[in-house]
């Protein structure tokens with residue numbers, strides 16, 4: 001292998017609304033950081049990216065804002081997304097001593113043509129030799145090890161931070177799909193609103209996420225665990241601590257959970273019967289951090305009458321899938337979007 005070949009390995013990126021992951025061929029996941037950027041408000045200067053910037057959420061002085069440039073599965077802030085993507089690509093390239101890798105980026109299926117172009121441009125500007133895009137549900141299915149090239153129906157339900165993407169894949173293409181703006185963020189927001197309504201207590205999104213992960217559930221919890229939270233009392237304006245119980249959190253989460261179940265059912269209704277029969281045999285695969293909400297797999301199985309399995313490592317599926325997609329790039333040329341070569 002020549003020197004250039006060994007230095008210019010392939011890189012796959014899961015550009016997620018909550019987390020960005022970078023996968024390098026032969027190395028696995030080499031970077032996994034929150035998709036957050038801290039910016040100086042007056043100058044627009046980028047102060048921190050990733051983990052460091054996440055620590056600043058809700059704690060920044062007035063002139064610094066910590067933002068999540070991808071919101072609800074779409075690129076909410078163009079320039080900041082580009083800056084973040086470039087930062088992550090360069091960081092991964094330098095830690096892996098890579099020169100001009102081929103890069104494939106997994107993007108939410110809702111992104112517009114202009115946004116696709118922006119992602120490609122940012123990737124090339126960061127130093128990629130070639131840049132490709134792949135839709136997240138396809139990457140999730142590849143990452144979960146589904147036989148996407150075979151003439152058989154595979155259903156993947158990817159519950160991320162901003163979106164839930166449901167897709168039926170066969171012969172390397174997406175046959176039926178649905179993308180909704182309900183994911184982990186919406187669940188956090190439902191908890192914030194419940195606590196505000198019920199206790200007049202305002203809590204931050206990070207606290208809400210902790211509550212969801214620690215005691216959240218899609219079905220009535222077997223044990224009614226409790227969790228202590230801190231926020232600001234809306235009546236007195238002072239900090240206050242209270243204890244919330246698991247059954248309350250389950251109730252608070254019922255609306256977003258219902259939205260996800262509906263999206264799966266609607267997609268199944270649009271699925272050709274032969275493929276639906278395959279899914280019945282093989283089961284639905286869940287990926288993304290939201291699939292870890294307790295009992296969601298069981299509830300989905302009950303509601304659809306299909307077997308449901310959670311992928312082995314749901315949080316890294318899209319990242320791993322993008323990496324694997326580059327390995328079989330010739331097979332996948334059909335499903336990749338807009339290749340662009342450097343120079």
Ligand SMILES: Nc1ncnc2c1ncn2[C@@H]1O[C@H](COP(=O)(O)OP(=O)(O)OP(=O)(O)O)[C@@H](O)[C@H]1O
Pocket residue numbers: 014015016017018019020073108136158159160161162163164183184185209212213216287288289290291292293294314315318
């Ligand atoms: N154990 C858990 N239980 C419930 N939710 C969880 C758990 N672990 C992580 N999550 C949630 O998963 C979400 C992040 O998932 P993931 O990293 O797959 O999203 P993403 O790929 O960045 O987003 P998107 O697919 O929308 O672009 C967050 O909302 C997080 O709170």
